[in-house]
Amino acid sequence: MTEKYLIKNVSILGQDTADILIDAGKIVQIGTALTADDAQIIEAQGLIALPGLVDLHTHLREPGQEDSETVESGTQAAALGGYTAVFAMANSQPVADTAGVVEQVYELGKKAGWAQVYPVGAVTIGLQGERLSAIGAMADSRAQVRVFSDDGMCVWDPALMRRALEYVKTFDGVIAQHAQEPRLTEGAQMNEGKVSAELGLAGWPAVAEESIIARDVLLAEHVNSRVHICHLSTRGAVEIVRWAKSRGVQVTAEATPHHLLLTEELVRSYDPVYKVNPPLRTEEDVMALRQAVADGTIDIIGTDHAPHPIESKDCEWACAANGMTGLEQALSIVQKTLVDTGLIGWERVAEIMSFRPAHIGRAVEQGRPIAVGEPAHIVLYDPQATRVINPAEQATRGKNNPYRGLELPGAVRATFFAGHPTVLDGALATPRVQPAEGNSL
Incomplete structure (x- = not known):
């Protein structure tokens, strides 16, 4: 089943606000007031989109x-x-x-x-x-x-x-x-x-x-x-x-x-x-x-x-x-x-x-701009959020975190790996099923 997502009202690199349409692992459209009847809507008002x-x-x-x-x-x-x-x-x-x-x-x-x-x-x-x-x-x-x-x-x-x-x-x-x-x-x-x-x-x-x-x-x-x-x-x-x-x-x-x-x-x-x-x-x-x-x-x-x-x-x-x-x-x-x-x-x-x-690192599939035709590797980040760091709540097995107890700014709300959301609403979603051969999309 093809994954299609429409990210609405996000600030791309902290600049202009736009919508981003993702389909089959790629960014297929960027604009304003985009619609897609068969896409899952991700409301991103106040969030920053970074690669x-x-x-x-x-x-x-x-x-x-x-x-x-x-x-x-x-x-x-x-x-x-x-x-x-x-x-x-x-x-x-x-x-x-x-x-x-x-x-x-x-x-x-x-x-x-x-x-x-x-x-x-x-x-x-x-x-x-x-x-x-x-x-x-x-x-x-x-x-x-x-x-x-x-x-x-x-x-x-x-x-x-x-x-x-x-x-x-x-x-x-x-x-x-x-x-x-x-x-x-x-x-x-x-x-x-x-x-x-x-x-x-x-x-x-x-x-x-x-x-x-x-x-x-x-x-x-x-x-x-x-x-x-x-x-x-x-x-x-x-x-x-x-x-x-x-x-x-x-x-x-x-x-x-x-x-x-x-x-x-x-x-x-x-x-x-x-x-x-x-x-x-x-x-x-x-x-x-x-x-x-x-x-x-x-x-x-x-x-x-x-x-x-x-x-x-x-x-x-x-x-x-x-x-x-x-x-x-x-x-x-x-x-x-x-x-x-x-x-x-x-x-x-x-x-x-x-x-x-x-x-x-010569990772040609990564570090790509947020642009039409590019792989949809995107993070949605909330710069206005704050959080107190608790190592017990982290995914890593290592709890040797020097920031424990500190209040830090910002929070990742979503991560899209080749168009698939591995993180949604700040929590792990599901892993991406990768192609049988190679690391390419």
Whole structure:
């Protein structure tokens, strides 16, 4: 049965109000006072229509860590956050370093049907930083991997990083680097600075991030390949990326929602929910990141959604795992830190949370404009709503949410994945039955 929906009176990208008619997975008409007798009407007065969000940095944990998250639960959380596509990081168990594992993740995403899943391949075997993984086989697999990352670990060997950059260049891939010089962060527990000194916790210095970024942009320039900087977190890192872009280096960068909002001062509570890698930084760093998103130095928002089982966080600070969840609140954090502060408008939100991440990941079916003939990947968002965050009410299995108890602006009211509503009235609806072959519409 063909699905047909008529979205009425919605503000497209926060601009003009119009109606959007969806039929058979595509946008077939945009206008005013549209009618369609056989369509389900979605009244969207006061809502903003954005293109389906794309997260270049999600940890879905499956296979092997299903106590933390599954592809099913993680993509349900994605849909509730307005996402129609996520890139699943490689640090599963087994690591996604072969064609077999990335194809497994790809098929799990298709079967779940809540969002499109693009597997990220590991750069090195087992994330060990010693030998390159089966990059070519993953690129040629059914998953057609184009993003490779050892995220959670840094590709610290410069010769190995150079070879990886040269390899992915042959098929227009990209290396997404977790910038952390390991020798400078041994035993690190939080951002290095005044607060770490007061608390007596080993510091994670900004230079450990910045030195790797400086090295890698120079390597990318040398071999004329693409490098993407994961979860950029310091003012100095912003300046390096800005300098590299001025030279024409093919570098892109992301900031996480938590690094746009939270600071190292929260570590004074010793609550492990605030333990993350890279660590929460200073207020000065937070302000620099916000400005860098506004001026385009930082290209995208990547959630770094990192769910953990309760026992990995409900313990002493030193023993706790790094990571935070955030798929279901990312758009609200962007509204709070960037839109409501006047730094960007909703058109820029579409750029940093949909168009650009899809382009960086070469996800040609995603990050599409809201226009006639385009796939109907659409999120309907209420910027006037408010909500208090309760991790127990979320779809993700990981309850390690740093925003718990906070009142945040905005709420996703509906998510359309290829014309099918995965979220309606702010709640999960039904998954989309995907085609038998491929991720195409």
